[in-house]
Amino acid sequence: xxxxxxxxxxxxxxxxxxxxxxxxxxxxxxxxxxxxxxxxxxxxxxxxxxxxxxxxxxxxxxxxxxxxxxxxxxxxxxxxxxxxxxxxxxxxxxxxxxxxxxxxxxxxxxxxxxxxxxxxxxxxxxxxxxxxxxxxxxxxxxxxxxxxxxxxxxxxxxxxxxxxxxxxxxxxxxxxxxxxxxxxxxxxxxxxxxxxxxxxxxxxxxxxxxxxxxxxxxxxxxxxxxxxxxxxxxxxxxxxxxxxxxxxxxxxxxxxxxxxxxxxxxxxxxxxxxxxxxxxxxxxxxxxxxxxxxxxxxxxxxxxxxxxxxxxxxxxxxxxxxxxxxxxxxxxxxxxxxxxxxxxxxxxxxxxxxxxxxxxxxxxxxxxxxxxxxxxxxxxxxxxxxxxxxxxxxxxxxxxxxxxxxxxxxxxxxxxxxxxxxxxxxxxxxxxxxxxxxxxxxxxxxxxxxxxxxxxxxxxxxxxxxxxxxxxxxxxxxxxxxxxxxxxxxxxxxxxxxxxxxxxxxxxxxxxxxxxxxxxxxxxxxxxxxxxxxxxxxxxxxxxxxxxxxxxxxxxxxxxxxxxxxxxxxxxxxxxxxx
Amino acid sequence: xxxxxxxxxxxxxxxxxxxxxxxxxxxxxxxxxxxxxxxxxxxxxxxxxxxxxxxxxxxxxxxxxxxxxxxxxxxxxxxxxxxxxxxxxxxxxxxxxxxxxxxxxxxxxxxxxxxxxxxxxxxxxxxxxxx
Numbered sequence: 186x187x188x189x190x191x192x193x194x195x196x197x198x199x200x201x202x203x204x205x206x207x208x209x210x211x212x213x214x215x216x217x218x219x220x221x222x223x224x225x226x227x228x229x230x231x232x233x234x235x236x237x238x239x240x241x242x243x244x245x246x247x248x249x250x251x252x253x254x255x256x257x258x259x260x261x262x263x264x265x266x267x268x269x270x271x272x273x274x275x276x277x278x279x280x281x282x283x284x285x286x287x288x289x290x291x292x293x294x295x296x297x298x299x300x301x302x303x304x305x306x307x308x309x310x311x312x313x314x315x316x317x318x319x320x321x322x323x324x325x326x327x328x329x330x331x332x333x334x335x336x337x338x339x340x341x342x343x344x345x346x347x348x349x350x351x352x353x354x355x356x357x358x359x360x361x362x363x364x365x366x367x368x369x370x371x372x373x374x375x376x377x378x379x380x381x382x383x384x385x386x387x388x389x390x391x392x393x394x395x396x397x398x399x400x401x402x403x404x405x406x407x408x409x410x411x412x413x414x415x416x417x418x419x420x421x422x423x424x425x426x427x428x429x430x431x432x433x434x435x436x437x438x439x440x441x442x443x444x445x446x447x448x449x450x451x452x453x454x455x456x457x458x459x460x461x462x463x464x465x466x467x468x469x470x471x472x473x474x475x476x477x478x479x480x481x482x483x484x485x486x487x488x489x490x491x492x493x494x495x496x497x498x499x500x501x502x503x504x505x506x507x508x509x510x511x512x513x514x515x516x517x518x519x520x521x522x523x524x525x526x527x528x529x530x531x532x533x534x535x536x537x538x539x540x541x542x543x544x545x546x547x548x549x550x551x552x553x554x555x556x557x558x559x560x561x562x563x564x565x566x567x568x569x570x571x572x573x574x575x576x577x578x579x580x581x582x583x584x585x586x587x588x589x590x591x592x593x594x595x596x597x598x599x600x601x602x603x604x605x606x607x608x609x610x611x612x613x614x615x616x617x618x619x620x621x622x623x624x625x626x627x628x629x630x631x632x633x634x635x636x637x638x639x640x641x642x643x644x645x646x647x648x649x650x651x652x653x654x655x656x657x658x659x660x661x662x663x664x665x666x667x668x669x670x671x672x673x674x675x676x677x678x679x680x681x682x683x684x685x686x687x688x689x690x691x692x693x694x695x696x697x698x699x700x701x702x703x704x705x706x707x708x709x710x711x712x713x714x715x716x717x718x719x720x721x722x723x724x725x726x727x728x729x730x731x732x733x734x735x736x737x738x739x740x741x742x743x744x745x746x747x748x749x750x751x752x753x754x755x756x757x758x759x760x761x762x763x764x
Numbered sequence: 765x766x767x768x769x770x771x772x773x774x775x776x777x778x779x780x781x782x783x784x785x786x787x788x789x790x791x792x793x794x795x796x797x798x799x800x801x802x803x804x805x806x807x808x809x810x811x812x813x814x815x816x817x818x819x820x821x822x823x824x825x826x827x828x829x830x831x832x833x834x835x836x837x838x839x840x841x842x843x844x845x846x847x848x849x850x851x852x853x854x855x856x857x858x859x860x861x862x863x864x865x866x867x868x869x870x871x872x873x874x875x876x877x878x879x880x881x882x883x884x885x886x887x888x889x890x891x892x893x894x895x
Contacts, residue, residue: 388853391853391874391875392779392782393781394875395779395782395785395874395875395876396779396781396782396784396785398875399782399785399786399789399875399876399877399878400781400785400878402877402878402879403785403788403789403793403878403879406879408788408792408793408879431875
């Protein structure tokens, strides 16, 4: 071979190697080293360069393989389950911990869609939402968040599962996901034990507290005789401190019960604006000595939501009294309820000093209290109020938060899912029959009906009512139980005996228990769905009618008003029975 | 339904201190005629002789608890219709409903307010209040 030919060969080899090297770098695969140059090649500069390139490429490949091996070893030995998914949520990688948690080994998992393999039916929609939510964030820096769901093993066993999903950006491959999986059964068990302990301790505390509180109140109230001045002072101190202790124990138990889901909420359709009005009324007296005014802004439209009225008023009252405590004298607090895109939003805004920067992350924690020097109330609260509010709002499917600016004030807000107003039915049966012999009451009830856009017809005697019922069809019957010509109960029995009318929802109107002597015992009262008490007030009628519409549609109405009425009447009939 | 003659209360509470406070509250502050009992069995012994118009029954008692005592009372002809109010720290709405479904007329929460206890009892029982 001539020198020229040899040079050409070396050049070709070098160029070829370089090209191959560059190409394989771009593809991310370790470079495949070219075949070793023939030993017979004379040791020229080009040959040394070739050897160097070849050595570098080999080292590159070794590093890449070592890197991949290390990575896999780390993933395989993590304490958490790890899965890697492709853009369609199919499993590409599945580590031994994931296999241990779920019972699916690698061969059973790879290539399968993740969702049916790891979560119970009821959590699938939520997990899908989490993953889709992450995909939309693929333009932003990577982050992951833990979600708790109901997991399910291969053998069908369900257990509490914690999942963290992180989108992975691989330019050539598009979006894929790494999923960290943790079986948190043990953690949940320990939490439950802790909560039960807290609950037991608090119950034990209540017994001596009942006696202490009782005796102190009696003494301080003067019921055991006149007290010398110094004794009076000391007793008052003890009494006040005892009240705080009782409130504290109650709050601790309250929080634990709500957070552990043991509280049964009495969910009914309510207007948040009305409830806010009640909360404001309840706190006005509290605000007065602080010289703070509370202003409730009327909502722009109906703000209906399924909620437990007492608990929501509890939340609102808590937020308002906090605002009062931190408001300067002469300022005013604004309470606003607005519908906001499928949710009802309640805001309590004050013009106080704002929440200090370093306290903001702890606002909703238990027993966290900011610098008390700003708190104008002489007795600091239990430190649990906001954590209770958060627990309640979150159990109702909502969220809670605040906006604050130093020196300008703070607005606490919470939002809960709204309910649509039941559409005014335009079929013929959008009328309510009112059976009431007192014209004034009848008119009040009729006005209440009309305000829910239902038509109202009035019958003032049982026979007129029978005639109307046979001629038309009604969405509901409002029946006065105390009419003079016929007992409401016998009329009810008639209706129930009539197959056509048996399922007509009935709202009963009555006064107080004094008339229970007239209630017959043991009636089947199941058509009664609600109860309006005289004196009639339009909002009772509205809410009763709305509840009929809501209960008809939504099984979440839970313990319905009908149950309350039935039990009340059952008890009343038992009490009225002759001794 | 209320007449001025109704004011006899059988008060069943196992904790001595609470019972003393309750007794003072119902009788001295509230003007009711009260007979205390410290357990379910003692209540059952005393009830027929005392002829209460109402029974205030603590739920958490060792041995025979409030519910069992209630059932025993209901099981006896002479006492089956005496109205009962339970006293308990457990006052979630669904728990209260549970007691009412059993047949109690009401539930009073503990810790109770000794100053207003008698008034509360009168209201719940539908008795007339003292002027």
